[in-house]
Amino acid sequence: MIRRISALTTLVGLLLVGGIAEAKLVAVLNKRNPTRSMDASTLKSIFLGQKAFWKGTVPVRVLGRDSSSGGAKALMSVLGMNESQFEAHWTKRQLSGKGVKPKTVDSLDELVKMIGKTPTAVSVVEEAELDGLDLSKVKTLPIE
Amino acid sequence: MKPAWLALTFCTLGATAYPVAAHAQEEEATEEDDWGAFEEAAAESETVEVFQGKFYGYVEAYFEQVADTPYEIDDAGNTVWESNPYEFDVPSLHVFAQGLVFGKYRYFVNLAGPGSGGIEDEPIQVRNAWVETPLPWFGDYLKLRAGKTYRRFGLYNEILDAVPTFIGIEPPELFDGDHLMLTRTTNLMLHGSAVFGESVLNYSVSTGNDERKDGAFPIGADLHLLQGTWLKIGTSFYHSGGDAGPSKAVGEGSPTGAVINWMDRDEYYVFGGYVQVQTAGAILQAAYWQAEHDATRNEEEVLKLVEGHLHPRQRERFFVNGDPSQGVNTDAQYSVQTFYFRGGYEFALADQMTLTPYLQADYYSNPETVTSKSLGGDAEAGRSDDGEFWKFTVGAVYRPVYPVALKIDGSGHLQQFNGETVFYPELRVSLSYLWEIAP
Numbered sequence: 229m230i231r232r233i234s235a236l237t238t239l240v241g242l243l244l245v246g247g248i249a250e251a252k253l254v255a256v257l258n259k260r261n262p263t264r265s266m267d268a269s270t271l272k273s274i275f276l277g278q279k280a281f282w283k284g285t286v287p288v289r290v291l292g293r294d295s296s297s298g299g300a301k302a303l304m305s306v307l308g309m310n311e312s313q314f315e316a317h318w319t320k321r322q323l324s325g326k327g328v329k330p331k332t333v334d335s336l337d338e339l340v341k342m343i344g345k346t347p348t349a350v351s352v353v354e355e356a357e358l359d360g361l362d363l364s365k366v367k368t369l370p371i372e
Numbered sequence: 373m374k375p376a377w378l379a380l381t382f383c384t385l386g387a388t389a390y391p392v393a394a395h396a397q398e399e400e401a402t403e404e405d406d407w408g409a410f411e412e413a414a415a416e417s418e419t420v421e422v423f424q425g426k427f428y429g430y431v432e433a434y435f436e437q438v439a440d441t442p443y444e445i446d447d448a449g450n451t452v453w454e455s456n457p458y459e460f461d462v463p464s465l466h467v468f469a470q471g472l473v474f475g476k477y478r479y480f481v482n483l484a485g486p487g488s489g490g491i492e493d494e495p496i497q498v499r500n501a502w503v504e505t506p507l508p509w510f511g512d513y514l515k516l517r518a519g520k521t522y523r524r525f526g527l528y529n530e531i532l533d534a535v536p537t538f539i540g541i542e543p544p545e546l547f548d549g550d551h552l553m554l555t556r557t558t559n560l561m562l563h564g565s566a567v568f569g570e571s572v573l574n575y576s577v578s579t580g581n582d583e584r585k586d587g588a589f590p591i592g593a594d595l596h597l598l599q600g601t602w603l604k605i606g607t608s609f610y611h612s613g614g615d616a617g618p619s620k621a622v623g624e625g626s627p628t629g630a631v632i633n634w635m636d637r638d639e640y641y642v643f644g645g646y647v648q649v650q651t652a653g654a655i656l657q658a659a660y661w662q663a664e665h666d667a668t669r670n671e672e673e674v675l676k677l678v679e680g681h682l683h684p685r686q687r688e689r690f691f692v693n694g695d696p697s698q699g700v701n702t703d704a705q706y707s708v709q710t711f712y713f714r715g716g717y718e719f720a721l722a723d724q725m726t727l728t729p730y731l732q733a734d735y736y737s738n739p740e741t742v743t744s745k746s747l748g749g750d751a752e753a754g755r756s757d758d759g760e761f762w763k764f765t766v767g768a769v770y771r772p773v774y775p776v777a778l779k780i781d782g783s784g785h786l787q788q789f790n791g792e793t794v795f796y797p798e799l800r801v802s803l804s805y806l807w808e809i810a811p
Contacts, residue, residue: 260413262406269569276601278565278572281511286411287475308601312724315774316537317601319806323534324522325480325500328426328470347414348475 253302254355254368256340258347266369268306274350275307276317277327282348290330291339291351299353306352306371340366414475425471425479428808432464432535434489435801442755442789442796443743444681451790461489464535464804466499478504480521482533499533499557510564517561524563524576524594525608526659527646529556536777536804539655539716539728539769545736546644546661546710550750553663553708554610554642555582555629558592572598574606579613583629585637588614596646604648611641622676622747630663632740633748634674635704638667653718660711665740667704674700680744683790685757689739708738716769724773732765732783752785761787767800775806 255266263282273279274288282288293300295311304310309317318329333339336357343349344365355368436459443454465485472478482500502519506512522530532543546553559580566573575595582590590613596606612630615637619628631638644661674690684694692698716730739759742749753759767781779802786795 260410262410269567272570273567273572278598279512279567281476281506282410283407284411284509284511285476285506286407286414286511287472289475312720312726312774313601319774320531320534320537322426322428322470322808323430323466323468323537324530325468325470325478325482325502326530327478328424345417347410347417 252355253299253306253352253371254358255371256343256351256353256358256366256368258343258349259365259367260347261350261367263369265372267372271303271352271371272307275303275330275352277321280327287348289346289349291342291349292330292332293339293351293353294332294334297336297353298357299351302354303352337361423471423473424475425469426808427467427469428806429467430464430536430804430806431466432462432802432804434461434463434541434803435459436461436798438798439796441751442794445683445790449790451792451794461487463487463489464533466533473503476506480504484533512565512567514562514564517563518559520557520559521561521578522556523554523558523578523592523610524561524574525554525592525610526594526644526661527604527648527657532556535802536775536806539730540714540732540765540767541779541781541800541802542765542783544659544710544712545734545763546659548750550626550745551708551736551738551741551753552627553630553661553710554592558582558590570600574598582612583616583619583631583638584613585615585617588612588616588639590614590616602649602651605646607643607645609641609643612639615639618748620748622673624746625748626745626750627748630665630708631667634669634677636668636670636673636702638665638704640665640667653720655714655716655718657714658712661709663708665704665706665708667706669700669702669704671700671702677742677744677747680742680747680749682742683757685739685759686742686754704740706738706740708736708740710734710736724771726769726771728769728771730765730767730769730781732763732767734763734765736761736763752787756787756789757791758788761785777804778802779804 255271257263274290280288304314321327322329333342339351340361343351438456440453440455442451444452446452463486465488467483469481480500480502484497484499485494488494498520500521502517502521504515504517507514507516524530526546528544529547531538532547547556558578561576561578563576578592579590584590592610594606594608596604598604616631617637618631618633618635620633622633627633630640640663642661642663644659646659649656675696677690678696687694691700712734714732716728718726718728720726736753737760738753741754743751743754745751752761763783763785765781765783767779770778782797782799784795784797
C-alpha cells in the first residue's frame with residue numbers, strides 16, 4: 229500500500245517538475261520596478277501602446293524581440309495577432325502620432341543588460357531562453 | 373526496498389517544492405514597494421535619453437479618371453454633359469517626426485505637401501505640430517496636448533494621413549476636402565484612456581481656433597471603446613460654441629471647415645457614431661454623421677454664385693422668388709447628413725504579401741452646396757437636384773510587402789439631375805509607400 233502511494237506520489241511529482249520545466253512566457257523587468265504581477269491583458273496593453281506609464285507619469289520603455297525568437301512568437305500568441313497585423317497596428321499608430329513601434333533588440337544578452345540599466349524597461353521572453361544569462365539586475369514575472 | 377521508494381518519494385516532493393519556495397524568497401528579496409523611489413531611479417538613470425525619436429513618412433502617387441458628368445441644363449431643358457480630363461497627382465507627401473523628451477513628453481510633427489503632382493511648386497503645409505504631457509499622477513488617464521493636432525473624431529480623422537494603412541482611396545464624405553463637415557485640426561486636446569482587462573475606454577475633449585468668430589468657444593469630444601483587437605465602437609460630437617465664419621471667400625476654392633464660403637456667420641454642431649469590427653481577416657465599418665447649421669448668408673457673396681450654373685432648386689433657395697435681382701434669402705437653417713458602410717477581407721498570399729478586396733457605400737446630403745468647386749461647392753451634392761447622392765465603390769489593395777500599397781478602385785455616383793437619375797463612374801489608382809529612419 230505504502231509502495232503504491234509512493235509510486236503515485238513520485239509520478240505526480242515528476243509530472244509537476246516536468247510541467248515547471250516546460251517553456252513559458254515571462255515578462256522581464258528591471259529589478260527596481262515595483263510591479264509585482266503581469267497578466268496577459270496588461271502585457272497586451274503595453275505592447276500595443278495603450279499603456280504608456282507604469283504608474284503616474286513613470287513611462288514604460290518597451291523593448292521588442294526579433295520576430296524569429298521564441299519570445300516574439302509567443303507574444304504574438306498572447307496579443308492574438310500575427311506579425312503582419314502587429315506591424316499594421318503600429319504603422320497606424322505611428323502615422324497618427326500615437327506612439328512609435330517598440331525598439332527591437334536582437335541579442336537576448338543585450339536585451340537583459342539594457343533592461344538592467346533602464347529602470348522603466350520591459351520585454352517578454354520564453355523563460356528557458358534566460359538560462360545562462362546574468363539576471364542579477366532584472367526580475368521575471370510569469371504572464372498570468 | 374521500502375526505504376528506497378520512500379526516499380525517492382521525498383526527493384520528488386522536495387524537487388517540486390524547492391522552485392516554489394526559491395521563487396517566493398527571491399520575490400521577497402528583490403521587489404521594491406516604493407513607486408516614488410522608482411520614479412526617482414527612472415529619472416536619474418544614466419541611460420535616459422533626452423530625445424528619443426523616429427523620422428518617417430510616405431509618398432502617394434495617384435491617377436484619376438472621371439467619366440462625363442452632368443454640367444448644366446440648356447435652354448431646351450436638356451442635360452448638358454461635360455468631359456473630365458484625366459489627372460495625375462501626388463496627393464499625399466508626408467514627413468513625420470515623433471518621439472519622446474525625457475521619456476514622457478511626446479512630440480509629433482507632420483509636414484504635408486498635398487497636390488504636389490502638378491508642374492508648379494506647391495507649399496508645404498503643417499498638418500500636425502504638437503507636444504503632449506501626461507498630467508501629474510494621472511499618466512495614461514489624462515494627457516494634455518497643445519499645438520496643432522488632428523481632432524479625435526470618428527474612425528478616420530486621425531488616420532487619414534495614413535493612406536497606406538486603410539482600405540479605400542477616398543476618405544469618408546465627412547472628411548472629403550470638397551465638403552468637410554467640420555475642421556480636421558484643432559489646438560488643444562485633453563485626452564486619456566482607461567484599461568479594463570481586454571477593454572480600453574478612450575476619451576477626449578478638444579478646442580482651438582477652428583472657424584470661430586468673436587467670443588465663440590468651439591468644443592469637440594470623442595468617446596470610444598476598444599474591445600480586444602476586434603471591436604471599436606464610439607461616438608463623437610462637435611459644437612462651434614457660437615458663431616463661426618468661412619475660411620475661404622467665394623472664388624477661393626473649397627473651405628477648410630464646415631462653414632460654406634458665402635456665409636456671414638454659422639453656428640453649427642455635428643454628432644454621430646461609428647463601429648468597426650475586425651476579425652479573421654475581415655474588416656467592417658459603419659458610421660453615421662449629422663450636422664445642424666443655423667447660418668446667415670452674406671448677400672454680396674451669394675450674388676457671386678450666379679456664375680456657377682445654379683439649378684432651379686438652388687436659385688429658389690438663395691434668391692427671393694429665385695431671382696437674384698429681387699434679393700438674397702439670408703436665413704439658412706439646414707442639415708447635412710452622411711453615412712457609410714465599408715467592408716474588406718485580407719487574403720494572405722505570401723510572407724508579407726496580401727490582397728484586400730473591398731466594397732463601400734456612401735450617402736451624402738447637403739442642400740446648401742453648389743456644383744462649382746472654385747466658388748466653394750463640391751461638384752457632387754451641389755450638382756444634384758436635391759443635394760443628395762449615393763456613391764458605390766469596389767476596389768482592392770495589393771501589398772507586395774507591408775510598406776507598399778497599390779490600390780485600384782472604381783466608383784459610381786448615383787444622383788438626380790434635371791429630373792432624371794444619372795450615374796457616372798470614376799476610376800482611381802493609388803500607389804503609396806512608407807519609409808522610415810530609426811536611429
